[in-house]
Amino acid sequence: MNKRQYPPGIEEDKQEWLEAIENIYGAYGSSGVNHILETLSSWRSQNQIKASSVSVNTAYLNTIPLTEQPAYPGDLELEQRVENILRWNAMAMVLQGQDSGAGVGGHIATYASAATMMEVGFNHFFRKRSENYGGDLVILQPHAAPGVYARSWIEGELNDERMQNYRRELHADGGLASYPHPRSMPNFWQVANASMGLSTPTAIYQARFAKYLENRGLKPKLGGKVWCFIGDGETDEPEVLGTINIASRENLDNLIFVVNCNLQRLDGPVRGNGKIIQELEASFTGSGWNVIKVIWGGGWDKLLAQDRNGSLRRRMEECVDGDYQRYSVLPGDRQREHWVDGNPELEHMMESLTDEEVKQIKRGGQDAKKIFAAFHRAINGDGKPTVILVKTVKGDGMIGAQGSNSVHQKKNFDANQRMAIARNLGIPLDDEAIKKAQYFKPSETSPEIQYLKARRQELGGPLPERLSECEKIAPPPLASFDSLTKSDGNRSQSTTMSLVRILSILLRDKSLNKYIVPIVPDEARTFGLEALFKIAGIFSLQGQRYTPVDADTLVAYREAEDGQILQEGICETGALASFLAAGTAYSIHGLPMIPFYFFYSIFGFQRVGDMIWTCGDMMCRGFLIGGTAGRTTLNGEGIQHQDGHSQLIANTFPNLKSYDPAFAYELVVIVREGIRRMYELQENIFYYITAYNENYEMPSMPEKKDVQDGILAGAYHYQSTKSEKSSQVHLLGSGSIMQQVLAAKEKLEVMGLEVSVWSVTSYNELCREAEECDRYNRLHPFDTEWVPYLRDLFAKTKGVYVAASDYMKALPNSIAPWMPKSFLILGTDGYGLSESRPDLREYFEISADYICHAALVGLFRNEELSAAELKKKLKTLDVDPDKVNPMNR
Numbered sequence: 001m002n003k004r005q006y007p008p009g010i011e012e013d014k015q016e017w018l019e020a021i022e023n024i025y026g027a028y029g030s031s032g033v034n035h036i037l038e039t040l041s042s043w044r045s046q047n048q049i050k051a052s053s054v055s056v057n058t059a060y061l062n063t064i065p066l067t068e069q070p071a072y073p074g075d076l077e078l079e080q081r082v083e084n085i086l087r088w089n090a091m092a093m094v095l096q097g098q099d100s101g102a103g104v105g106g107h108i109a110t111y112a113s114a115a116t117m118m119e120v121g122f123n124h125f126f127r128k129r130s131e132n133y134g135g136d137l138v139i140l141q142p143h144a145a146p147g148v149y150a151r152s153w154i155e156g157e158l159n160d161e162r163m164q165n166y167r168r169e170l171h172a173d174g175g176l177a178s179y180p181h182p183r184s185m186p187n188f189w190q191v192a193n194a195s196m197g198l199s200t201p202t203a204i205y206q207a208r209f210a211k212y213l214e215n216r217g218l219k220p221k222l223g224g225k226v227w228c229f230i231g232d233g234e235t236d237e238p239e240v241l242g243t244i245n246i247a248s249r250e251n252l253d254n255l256i257f258v259v260n261c262n263l264q265r266l267d268g269p270v271r272g273n274g275k276i277i278q279e280l281e282a283s284f285t286g287s288g289w290n291v292i293k294v295i296w297g298g299g300w301d302k303l304l305a306q307d308r309n310g311s312l313r314r315r316m317e318e319c320v321d322g323d324y325q326r327y328s329v330l331p332g333d334r335q336r337e338h339w340v341d342g343n344p345e346l347e348h349m350m351e352s353l354t355d356e357e358v359k360q361i362k363r364g365g366q367d368a369k370k371i372f373a374a375f376h377r378a379i380n381g382d383g384k385p386t387v388i389l390v391k392t393v394k395g396d397g398m399i400g401a402q403g404s405n406s407v408h409q410k411k412n413f414d415a416n417q418r419m420a421i422a423r424n425l426g427i428p429l430d431d432e433a434i435k436k437a438q439y440f441k442p443s444e445t446s447p448e449i450q451y452l453k454a455r456r457q458e459l460g461g462p463l464p465e466r467l468s469e470c471e472k473i474a475p476p477p478l479a480s481f482d483s484l485t486k487s488d489g490n491r492s493q494s495t496t497m498s499l500v501r502i503l504s505i506l507l508r509d510k511s512l513n514k515y516i517v518p519i520v521p522d523e524a525r526t527f528g529l530e531a532l533f534k535i536a537g538i539f540s541l542q543g544q545r546y547t548p549v550d551a552d553t554l555v556a557y558r559e560a561e562d563g564q565i566l567q568e569g570i571c572e573t574g575a576l577a578s579f580l581a582a583g584t585a586y587s588i589h590g591l592p593m594i595p596f597y598f599f600y601s602i603f604g605f606q607r608v609g610d611m612i613w614t615c616g617d618m619m620c621r622g623f624l625i626g627g628t629a630g631r632t633t634l635n636g637e638g639i640q641h642q643d644g645h646s647q648l649i650a651n652t653f654p655n656l657k658s659y660d661p662a663f664a665y666e667l668v669v670i671v672r673e674g675i676r677r678m679y680e681l682q683e684n685i686f687y688y689i690t691a692y693n694e695n696y697e698m699p700s701m702p703e704k705k706d707v708q709d710g711i712l713a714g715a716y717h718y719q720s721t722k723s724e725k726s727s728q729v730h731l732l733g734s735g736s737i738m739q740q741v742l743a744a745k746e747k748l749e750v751m752g753l754e755v756s757v758w759s760v761t762s763y764n765e766l767c768r769e770a771e772e773c774d775r776y777n778r779l780h781p782f783d784t785e786w787v788p789y790l791r792d793l794f795a796k797t798k799g800v801y802v803a804a805s806d807y808m809k810a811l812p813n814s815i816a817p818w819m820p821k822s823f824l825i826l827g828t829d830g831y832g833l834s835e836s837r838p839d840l841r842e843y844f845e846i847s848a849d850y851i852c853h854a855a856l857v858g859l860f861r862n863e864e865l866s867a868a869e870l871k872k873k874l875k876t877l878d879v880d881p882d883k884v885n886p887m888n889r
């Protein structure tokens, strides 16, 4: 029904309803109004009356009206003075870098827009972990880092030398990292942040993991919030709006987001033609969050109180962000003109203000009282996560640059501008010092420093601070894994299943079990992990409010409030964020959690590689398990599933140990060593292990000495026809392709050749060690040479060497410089395709026959085989020399 069709009487009815709701408001306030409106809304939905238009937006006003604004508990004047000093020093860090000619860059505008809200947080909200409090995890915008350093410096937490060396991390006196990088500053930053968008899933899953630890009895329920500050431009990253629904689904009332809506990103406006705050309000409200808008500073309250007919409110709605950005650069008279826009009522209202006063009317993010009101409401949340949308000014106070489209990149000011900015901030330095952008630090006894320290003391002490002490834990003894290291000779199994069995043993280990965190993104059945559902339970904050269809089976889908498994659904980003939360729990909660994240190996590094990079930065510990590995071993699934390159990408992560094992006992050795190094020695490394789904006989661990060391170093001698010394052919195999190598060995032996097989568990480790030796030898030409492990390994051998891998040739090729001369490499370069395993192995030229072929050609080249013999032997092999190259298909 449109408006024209309404019967005339409806206007009177409407008037009555409006009076009634006003009475409700008078008697019960906004909660009473909400109660009535929610009741009406549910009446409408029960009667199946479709809403004519759906808007989840509220007016473009502050969510908290003046009447509900709490009194400000701090000394506003002192806080402003401290903030001004921080603004100057943060800017000076960048200017000094500029003056030194070091060309190291830096940002001023982000902090300038965020300073007031960060100060309200530091002075009144961000609380440290203590005996009585679980602790807040505070994640600030990366480009606001100078403001954080400036604060820690005047607090005495960072020394003068480091402050002189912002972005000079190699400086002998110590420097400061550009952005929050725990790896660079391990006692300071807790959470890595620099790649836009990633802090959102990081914060969400940290909040969820804190609840996991509480529910599993590992962390006392003493409260603690995760505060995450992000930029408005940053919300365009899919990781932001793509993960917020998880926070509300999980009722994460320990999570507070603050979006710095300065309306600008790097190049210009975020939404010039719209309003980012309204857009985000709709998205977050629709995702079930509490939304608090902080748009207008206190100066507007008086004007809004006069706005009887709603002209001002209408104008506020009409203006788009492009207009608001313009106001931040216009003088008072031009702003007035634009605001009034020919409306006499508005003109009259604005007459009460001088041009200077018009210019001085602040946005919500410049008003500590408004920010305090929002933060205060947020920490007293009601079972939901909260987002606070704060309108700020980009480059606030950067005279001549504030609000300009290029302000994000503004790194320098001339002497006059420096003077104007410093004097405006009330910095009591002399002119020369200001022109040189020197820092200003009030004396220790000054009211500013006393106040700031007292506030932090009240909140538990200085922040940020990263601690990394936690209990040391050792791996279970090797004997616990006898079922995997000792074969009865008749049980065929895949390496994936072997890993699942290792996990089960760890879950039964009395000292370790509570720390193990199995993580899966809706792939547990693919990896044979479903048996763990019933035993360990799937973590769910809601418990299980239904009877699962398979309740009476051994593999029931059991969800529980204290479940141990993190089942993330089809969300690799979330699963990786959980891995990050669990693997950094030692530094955030002091708990040595051991995550095992099982995923499709192709959906790891190339899907969420940036987050794995963050793991490296945060010195996250744990095991990444790339299941269904190998371009030909995972056969029918085709191009997008079959991974033949993740091991190569893994090698680009400096502190990641990557292994591609063939046998169950190798896995045991690698996992035990991983636990020893990460959790007993507490080294800052993490592990990537590829696991295959091909079943074959898992042999016993050879009794020979050095096998365990060889597995960890990356290669060892596995078996020979007679001995490695007398072998003419040496075959290097890894992962599932070891089975092809063993079949090739048999064929070559039938041809009368002597063969050795070497199990290569990690080309990456071999290459890294050899590179390290080369580097040492290059830098120390007069010292005794370091001999790479590889050279030692093959020192007493001769003949032809053939490596076959289910990964690209580049992987085995990485060790070529240290291998004996006749080294031939077979690998899976090219896109995967859906086929049977034997056909794929033939197609990619890594089948037993192709391995034999390469070995024979090698012998021929070395003149150990005549042309006639070669021709004769090749006839027995299924090799097509003119087949298509998989790289060209």
Ligand SMILES: Cc1ncc(C[n+]2csc(CCOP(=O)(O)OP(=O)(O)O)c2C)c(N)n1
Pocket: 109, 110, 113, 141, 143, 194, 195, 196, 197, 230, 231, 232, 233, 234, 235, 260, 262, 264, 265, 266, 270, 394, 408
């Ligand atoms: C993934 C990624 N892409 C691009 C950048 C480069 N970058 C750094 S800050 C920035 C703009 C940030 O704008 P906004 O989120 O609005 O923050 P503001 O500085 O305005 O508070 C960009 C594009 C980055 N750091 N990370």
Ligand SMILES: [Mg+2]
Pocket: 231, 232, 233, 234, 260, 261, 262, 263, 264, 265, 270, 394
């Ligand atoms: Mg912005």
